[in-house]
Amino acid sequence: MKRALPTAVVLVIVLVPGLLVGAEDETVLFRFGIHAWDEVHEWHGPRPAFGEVPGPHVDLQPGGEPYWTCWSMPQDWEPYDKLVVELGEFEGTKRVRLAVSDDDEHSVGIEVGLVGERMKVEIPVKQLFEAGLQTQHVRGVAFFAGKTPATVKIIRMSLVGKGKDLSTCVRHGVRMLTDAERRDANFYWSYSHWAKRVAASSEHPASGKRSFEMKFSGKSLVSGWGRFAHDWRGYHTLACDVYNPKDKPVTLTVELKDTWVKLLSNAYVAKRDFTLAPAKMTVVSCPLANLEGTSGSAGVGKLNKRYIQQMIFRADEASRPVNLYVDNIRLVGKPGQAFAGQIPAEEIPKFGFEHASDKLKLPVDFHRISIPGAAGGVSRLKVGAARVKITPEVGTRMASVASRSEGILDDVYVRALVLQEQGRDTVAWLHIDNLYAPGRNEVPPVLQERFGIKPENIYWSATHNHNCGAPWASKVFNNAICDAHVKAVETAIAAMKPVKVGLAKTNAKFNFNRVMKGPDGNVYGMLDAKYMGFLMDSRPTDTELAM
The missing domain is CATH 2.60.120.260 (Galactose-binding domain-like)
Structure with a gap:
């Protein structure tokens, strides 16, 4: 399919x-x-x-x-x-x-x-x-x-105009939630992947080149949380293709959790069991109409399909250990098309920052500012920049749960920006693609001794990336990061050139408050996990971005 x-x-x-x-x-x-x-x-x-x-x-x-x-x-x-x-x-x-x-x-x-x-x-x-x-x-x-x-x-x-009630509208066609084909497919399963309970595999795909191999042993489960389309209104079925390699039937339990009530533990949870025939592919179909579940405090009730937050797979205890191969997890709507003249997805080009051939351009209202005392238009400010690759070896402990890297999608770097104005102290900005900024104790003394950069003139930042190495778990990796910081500063200083400074501002309309507004209408002042990825707080934000 x-x-x-x-x-x-x-x-x-x-x-x-x-x-x-x-x-x-x-x-x-x-x-x-x-x-x-x-x-x-x-x-x-x-x-x-x-x-x-x-x-x-x-x-x-x-x-x-x-x-x-x-x-x-x-x-x-x-x-x-x-x-x-x-x-x-x-x-x-x-x-x-x-x-x-x-x-x-x-x-x-x-x-x-x-x-x-x-x-x-x-x-x-x-x-x-x-x-x-x-x-x-x-x-x-x-x-x-x-x-x-x-x-x-x-x-x-x-x-x-004023919007219509969409709760009774019917969706058309198939909406694929995940099918293991995308290069970031494992990210769909988040912690279950990091715990080595699920990963994309070339074994037993229902179609395409890959499926998800789910490993069930002991009391382990596989959970997809917050990484898929949440609004399931209008679809009549959740379906997937599951291959059971065993020579006997296996019972697969699929759990769906919404976020309707206040406490995460009290979300409605629907459970459905499916029998997987031995040594063959089974199409698992879970009807969504009037889907009911149980809650810790609210008893039995209908799941709020506008906010499906979590999907969990379990294999029956008698069949464990067992590896199942799951593919094409999808929402199925009414047969046919919503509009006349539907075309294949490949005829619509991908667009967005991650697909752009040219990176973001500066705003047009870019205004230059002058550096005082720059006689004859010659700037007294020099700037140099450099980056050094710090991608750890495959198998390095990751900066998340206790899992290790299985491959490299993109390299990670430390970056240095060094600024030096005549007659003033040199300033260094050090940035790293990591969860935090390691080396803040080890690096400053070296930079002061070798380049005369005072510790108070060093600024640190990090991308807060969990998909990278864990410096605290590897002394070798931590030392490599410190060496890379020093090397980046050294290279940046060697590349310093006189520059002119400009100032610009624009609007970043995509920013939002880091609090969530739940389906119950309440606004939560902390990052409550159950509302992650749903409705952002609609209160005004400061959209001005200075450059």
């Missing part, structure tokens, strides 16, 4: 030219002006042009990079009725495609038939929901060309 994920949708729309609804009914996402370079810094892709009509004018090529924005708008679209986009200056273009994606990069694509000189496109949020989009967790919007080039001017984008 693979690969049905993630479902991509194209709807051909014939529209009538018109004006947008009144401002009192809308939340404006983007309203572009004339020559408004400072208004498009949150958009990426082909360089736009500007004319006498407001908005960026974009040329899109088949197979080329889309014009896109991510994390620059409200994530929760369910309070709104529709997305409205005003377009103009088509220059003979008959069609343009638009995609909306959610947090898991599931995209719904819409092919727009262009008419007149200026028109609006209305995309109902309800239809996006029915097409499989997680409409509470919208990630981005992109414009791209189909089989022919497209030229279009984007004038305005808004969320308009």
Whole structure:
């Protein structure tokens, strides 16, 4: 059956030219002006042009990079009725495609038939929901060309009207939660993977090249927590393909946990048992309609399918130890398509910061500031930068639970930025791709002795990365990090050059308060695990980002 994920949708729309609804009914996402370079810094892709009509004018090529924005708008679209986009200056273009994606990069694509000189496109949020989009967790919007080039001017984008109740809406098609094919597939299982109870394997895939090998021994279980699409409303079945290599039947228990009630231990938990035939693949199907579970304090009740937080697999005690191979964990909706003219997912280009060919660009409103006493325009400030790879050997203890690395996806580094102004102390900024910043006791004396950098002029930072080595568990690794810091500073000093300093600011609309608003409407002042990845606190945040 693979690969049905993630479902991509194209709807051909014939529209009538018109004006947008009144401002009192809308939340404006983007309203572009004339020559408004400072208004498009949150958009990426082909360089736009500007004319006498407001908005960026974009040329899109088949197979080329889309014009896109991510994390620059409200994530929760369910309070709104529709997305409205005003377009103009088509220059003979008959069609343009638009995609909306959610947090898991599931995209719904819409092919727009262009008419007149200026028109609006209305995309109902309800239809996006029915097409499989997680409409509470919208990630981005992109414009791209189909089989022919497209030229279009984007004038305005808004969320308009009052949203509809989506609780009774029916989803269409299949939404793959995970199928072991992505390079980060093991991350789906988080702690269960780190504890070596589950990993992607080339053995017994139902389709594609890999499945998940789940190892059950003693009282062990395999848990997927918070790494999948949470809103299961509108789907009628949770399904997966499971291969049982034993010569006798095995009972597989699937548990689903929601987050409806206040305490994590009191979430409703639904349990379903399935018999796996020996030495063959079994399709496990768990009906979701009126799914009931039990709670520690609330008794029996229906799971809140809007917030499914955890999925747990167990094998029966009599069959352990046993390794089962699970593939294509998916949500199944109504047969058919939400829109006419659905296209394969591969026709919608990937978009977002992780897929961009060009990295983030500086805001246009970049203002230079001068360094006092820089006679003749020659700067007294010198800066050097360097990085040194610190990727530990495979098998190193990880900075998480007691697990060891099984391979390398990306290298990790220490980085040094050294600043030196004539007549003043040298300053060093040391950064590391790790859980924290080790070496804060060992490194400063060395830097002071060799380079004259005072300990109080050393600044430390870390990415807080759990998927790296644990310095506290390996003296060899810790020493290598300290040596790398010194080497990075030495290299940065050797590369120092006079620089000019600039100051810029922009809006980082994707930031949010680190507190969660639960399904019960309460706002929690701490990072409560059961609400991780659901509704962020909607109170205002400081979006200004200085550079």
